[in-house]
Every structure is written in structure tokens, then in C-alpha cells.
Amino acid sequence: MNRWVKHFLDGHIYVGSDRDVLYQKASWTRSQNTNLVKVELFHDNWLLSIAGPGYFWQSDTYEALVGSRDSQLVARRIERQIEADDRLDYKEVIQSPISGERSFCEARLTKTNGFPLESHVGQWIVLELNMQKSRGFMYFSNKRL
Amino acid sequence: MTILLTWSDANGGANLTEPKDHGSLANGATSSASTIFVRHDGTNPITEAGFFIRAASGTYSGSATAAEDIAELLSWGDAALTGDFGGFQLALDALATFPAAEWPTFASKTVLSGGKIVGVTCRTGVGDCTTYKVPVITEMGCTADNEIQAGGSPNVSFACRMVIPAGEGVTGIRLFDQVLAYNYTS
Numbered sequence: 001m002n003r004w005v006k007h008f009l010d011g012h013i014y015v016g017s018d019r020d021v022l023y024q025k026a027s028w029t030r031s032q033n034t035n036l037v038k039v040e041l042f043h044d045n046w047l048l049s050i051a052g053p054g055y056f057w058q059s060d061t062y063e064a065l066v067g068s069r070d071s072q073l074v075a076r077r078i079e080r081q082i083e084a085d086d087r088l089d090y091k092e093v094i095q096s097p098i099s100g101e102r103s104f105c106e107a108r109l110t111k112t113n114g115f116p117l118e119s120h121v122g123q124w125i126v127l128e129l130n131m132q133k134s135r136g137f138m139y140f141s142n143k144r145l
Numbered sequence: 146m147t148i149l150l151t152w153s154d155a156n157g158g159a160n161l162t163e164p165k166d167h168g169s170l171a172n173g174a175t176s177s178a179s180t181i182f183v184r185h186d187g188t189n190p191i192t193e194a195g196f197f198i199r200a201a202s203g204t205y206s207g208s209a210t211a212a213e214d215i216a217e218l219l220s221w222g223d224a225a226l227t228g229d230f231g232g233f234q235l236a237l238d239a240l241a242t243f244p245a246a247e248w249p250t251f252a253s254k255t256v257l258s259g260g261k262i263v264g265v266t267c268r269t270g271v272g273d274c275t276t277y278k279v280p281v282i283t284e285m286g287c288t289a290d291n292e293i294q295a296g297g298s299p300n301v302s303f304a305c306r307m308v309i310p311a312g313e314g315v316t317g318i319r320l321f322d323q324v325l326a327y328n329y330t331s
Contacts, residue, residue, distance in 0.1 A: 059192075062329060071150065145328055
């Protein structure tokens, strides 16, 4: 079952699956989004994971033909906003468990004395699973997607 | 989570019968503009929403190939000569009832108002892929640019039409997909 898992500072977790969302038993925006230390996104055989603490977001990209009620899932992503006092190395994980292959994606983020550049503060570090390319990507965005 | 979209020819109306048929047109003719309303059943707004066209998907029933059709449509929009100009056009200013001055022309393939695209001819690099999608705007009835609000009948609409180049030499049926790309957070 495809799902995200929110890990909180106090050790508890909150899981939102596609099925739960469909039946309005879970919601990213309406569930707790503070005091998070890590978010994982599981989709088919993929795992995307970003460590915190910080402000996280999750979004999907879809495409729909004009006239068609249904949409096709194009990409799933998790995002974390970069904070001035971050000491993270931005080596996040995009993993394909079925093959056991683990891909560490190191973002091209220059840091000064271990802290992010001022220009990066407030931007978002994004881990994205692209369905059409069957690949994971890491990039920075100047806005929440 | 997948949400369901409803495309209709009236606000709150039943879903369109697809595919959209722009009619049989002579060289140099412009189809009647079709106004299409869109809404969705998500509990949150959809964001980063915009339109583009691409090669027809599914079983092809045109006169050439899906790849040739989309290449030709985009070349009509790219045309450097007025006699070769045409293609698929969008008008987005529903609040102003899609004024004639905001439909694109050969001389003005993209029409801007207040810095936003209110009229456009799809062509290479403009509305031809998700990267270059034409964003939805408040003039369509959206409560914010790039977003389509939640709600059963949000009154968001656009108009579209086909322009056939005056100098077109090949008759036949052209097919393409018009796509709405968007983001959604549950």
C-alpha cells in the first residue's frame, strides 16, 4: 500500500495511505505538521526519505486529458524547507528496495561553515519519484510544490 | 490520492463527451470557440495547474500519425508567414467573456494582460509540454493564479478554438491531446 509516514520528535508516527486518503481517514494538510524529525514516502517498490527536524510537505503531480474525469499520477514527492541553522548534509535517500540498490543523492548545496548559504534558506529540498521515468530525483525549489 | 475532474460546457454541468471535436474547417477558417468549465472533487485546491498539448494517446484514428499531427499543429503555431499560421488556441479571460482582442493572432501569438497570459497559440516552447504549460489564472474564475479551488461548482472556465492555415495543403483528420497538469496535496 502506498503511503507516507511522519516521524515525530516524541517517537510516535502518523501514517497516511492512499486508501486512507481516498476514504478521508487521513490527510497531509489536516494532520500534524510540526515537531517532525523524518518523513518517508513509500510507493510501490520505492522509498523516499528526508530527515529533519523541519517543515515538510508532500505533493503529487498528475496529468488529466481535457474531457476525462481520471488523472494519471506522474510524480510523487516529499519536500523539506531549508532553515538557516540546518546542519544537515543533504544526503537524502531514494531507495528501490526490490533491487536492494540504494541511491544516495547529494544535492549540490554549498555550505559555509556547515550552514546553508543564505540564498538557500527558505528554499525547499525536494525528493521526487517520477513515474514516467521510473527514477528518483533530488533538486531544490524556491517554492513549495 | 487521485481526484476526479469534471469538464463541462456549463458551470456545474455534466461531464463532456470526449473527444472534443472542433469540426470540419476549410483553409483559413477558425472554429467556433468552445467554452469549457472544469471542477474537481478534491478537498484542497489543485496547484501549479496549467494546460499543454501533446500527441494523441490511445488508438489513433486520424489521417496520418499522432506524432505527425502534433508536429504539424505546433508548426502551424510556429509559422513565420501569415499564410502558414494557425493551430490550437486558448483564451483564458472568462471574467471578460473572452474578448476578441484577447484571442491570439499571427502578429500576437501570445496575448498578455497584467503580465499574465490571457490568450495563446500553442507552439514550440509554449503550451507544448508540461514544462511550458499555460498556467490557469484568476481571470478564468480561479481564486488564485495557478490554482483551481475546491468546490462542486467553482465556475472556472477557458475557451479554445482551432485555426487552419490559409495555405494548408493536406486535408485530413488531426488528433491531439489537451492536458491539464497539476499538483495535489491531500
